[in-house]
Amino acid sequence: MKRSILWVFILMSLCVAGITVFQLYYSYKSYAVESAAFERNINEALNQAVDSTFKDRHNQVLKKLRGWLNDPEFITISCKWNEVQHLTVFNIKQVVPSADGQNDISMSIDYFTERADSLTPKARKIFIDHMIDYVGTELKKGFVWYYTQKLGDSINKAAFSEPQDINQIRRRYKQTLHTRGIDLPFLFDRNKLPENSITTKKVNIAVGRPQKEEWLQATFIDTNAFLMKQMRRLLAGSVGLFVILLLCFWYTAKTLLSQHKLNKMKDDFISNMTHEIHTPLSSILVTAEALKKFRHDEEAQQSYIDIILHQGQKLSALTEEILAGAKMEKAGMPLGDIIEVNAFIKNIIDNGHYKNIEYSGSGQSVSLKVNALHLANAVANLIDNAIKYNTADEPLVTIACTVSNKEVVISVTDNGPGIPDSEKERIFGQFYRIPSGNVHNIKGYGLGLSYVRKVVAAHKGVISVKDNVSSGSIFTIKLPL
Numbered sequence: 001m002k003r004s005i006l007w008v009f010i011l012m013s014l015c016v017a018g019i020t021v022f023q024l025y026y027s028y029k030s031y032a033v034e035s036a037a038f039e040r041n042i043n044e045a046l047n048q049a050v051d052s053t054f055k056d057r058h059n060q061v062l063k064k065l066r067g068w069l070n071d072p073e074f075i076t077i078s079c080k081w082n083e084v085q086h087l088t089v090f091n092i093k094q095v096v097p098s099a100d101g102q103n104d105i106s107m108s109i110d111y112f113t114e115r116a117d118s119l120t121p122k123a124r125k126i127f128i129d130h131m132i133d134y135v136g137t138e139l140k141k142g143f144v145w146y147y148t149q150k151l152g153d154s155i156n157k158a159a160f161s162e163p164q165d166i167n168q169i170r171r172r173y174k175q176t177l178h179t180r181g182i183d184l185p186f187l188f189d190r191n192k193l194p195e196n197s198i199t200t201k202k203v204n205i206a207v208g209r210p211q212k213e214e215w216l217q218a219t220f221i222d223t224n225a226f227l228m229k230q231m232r233r234l235l236a237g238s239v240g241l242f243v244i245l246l247l248c249f250w251y252t253a254k255t256l257l258s259q260h261k262l263n264k265m266k267d268d269f270i271s272n273m274t275h276e277i278h279t280p281l282s283s284i285l286v287t288a289e290a291l292k293k294f295r296h297d298e299e300a301q302q303s304y305i306d307i308i309l310h311q312g313q314k315l316s317a318l319t320e321e322i323l324a325g326a327k328m329e330k331a332g333m334p335l336g337d338i339i340e341v342n343a344f345i346k347n348i349i350d351n352g353h354y355k356n357i358e359y360s361g362s363g364q365s366v367s368l369k370v371n372a373l374h375l376a377n378a379v380a381n382l383i384d385n386a387i388k389y390n391t392a393d394e395p396l397v398t399i400a401c402t403v404s405n406k407e408v409v410i411s412v413t414d415n416g417p418g419i420p421d422s423e424k425e426r427i428f429g430q431f432y433r434i435p436s437g438n439v440h441n442i443k444g445y446g447l448g449l450s451y452v453r454k455v456v457a458a459h460k461g462v463i464s465v466k467d468n469v470s471s472g473s474i475f476t477i478k479l480p481l
């Protein structure tokens with residue numbers, strides 16, 4: 001292989017390897033980003049679910065509080081104007097006094113600046129809203145002030161006596177995760193944590209939080225499959241690009257190699273041709289000069305002319321063979337002749353004056369529509385090769401014709417050297433000759449079998465070669481009926 005091509009291969013392989021490494025690195029980074037986003041999501045969702053459960057509980061307490069403040073059998077609210085401080089002072093008092101503890105309390109509201117000597121509906125509403133607001137803020141801080149003993153007891157009981165309902169948090173968490181596109185099972189149980197699991201940060205779910213503490217964590221098992229699913233488009237894109245890259249690489253390599261092979265074959269062909277043309281030409285020139293310079297008797301003159309004719313015919317046959325392939329490609333191959341196959345093959349054998357040839361006919365007459373000239377050339381080519389390359393002491397070539405209901409099979413069997421398995425496909429390539437031994441030993445240009453294949457293909461048939469049982473090869477042409 002040429003050095004430049006080798007370098008191109010090395011560079012291309014390096015490029016493919018580099019791009020593969022980058023793709024893998026990029027995929028790994030994407031996995032890390034996806035994993036971090038997943039952890040952020042499950043943490044945010046847990047906080048959100050717990051917060052909303054607390055909010056619901058606080059709203060229920062505040063709803064009860066509004067009921068108690070509006071219940072005249074539980075609480076009475078009054079107000080009066082304080083002349084000294086110049087503000088309205090509200091008073092709440094429990095109707096049934098407690099034996100110990102506070103029974104009433106007075107307070108003012110900063111933003112209520114009007115003078116109210118008695119409790120108007122507007123003042124009452126503002127006061128109750130203010131109380132709800134205030135207690136709401138206190139609930140968030142985890143404690144509630146005792147305004148009166150009974151009111152304090154009631155609020156504390158409603159807010160802090162029962163622990164948070166874990167099942168409610170679980171349901172909320174599931175919903176929140178679902179809105180974030182995560183539908184994965186999770187555990188709140190910290191005792192049986194499987195391996196490969198991802199756990200959220202701790203969230204306080206104690207009813208008196210943040211004064212009290214009770215921690216909850218969610219654990220997700222085997223998140224890999226989920227993360228991979230999230231990355232499926234990216235992964236599919238990467239794999240797709242990689243496959244395209246490999247295909248391009250493979251195609252470029254194939255083109256480069258076949259170019260290289262073609263160049264080599266062209267060089268071989270030219271050197272072979274030069275040799276083939278040079279020999280008959282020199283012999284024609286030498287013989288013609290001998291004829292011109294010296295006087296010869298009739299017999300010698302005739303033999304010189306025979307040499308010139310023979311060499312001229314050889315040259316002409318050579319150019320014919322090269323031109324036949326080119327002509328066939330240009331003019332196509334009309335299948336206008338109807339032949340009877342057995343008679344057709346016998347005719348080829350008779351015309352070629354071959355020796356040591358056996359023919360085994362199909363036994364029945366078969367007609368085919370063919371291009372008689374080209375098909376005859378093709379069969380003759382196979383017979384020529386079977387004889388030409390045969391090195392056996394007793395060369396034997398057998399031609400057989402069999403017919404099935406679908407096709408006619410013509411086979412040419414020889415007992416020559418055979419064809420190695422690695423060459424069985426290549427020999428049908430243009431200009432290809434098996435490179436063993438001295439190619440000039442047996443004349444040829446590597447055109448015969450490529451021509452045969454073209455002819456067979458034009459008849460919509462196939463040609464193949466296999467080993468003969470003892471030695472040699474069997475070329476088989478199958479033509480559809």
Ligand code: ADP
Nearest residue numbers: 385386389427433434444445446447448449450
């Ligand atoms: P060529 O003009 O060189 O004979 P072909 O295309 O006819 O070209 O054949 C290609 C190569 O296949 C030949 O060089 C020869 O090595 C091999 N070959 C063809 N037919 C036979 C055969 N019957 N036995 C052994 N080798 C063969």
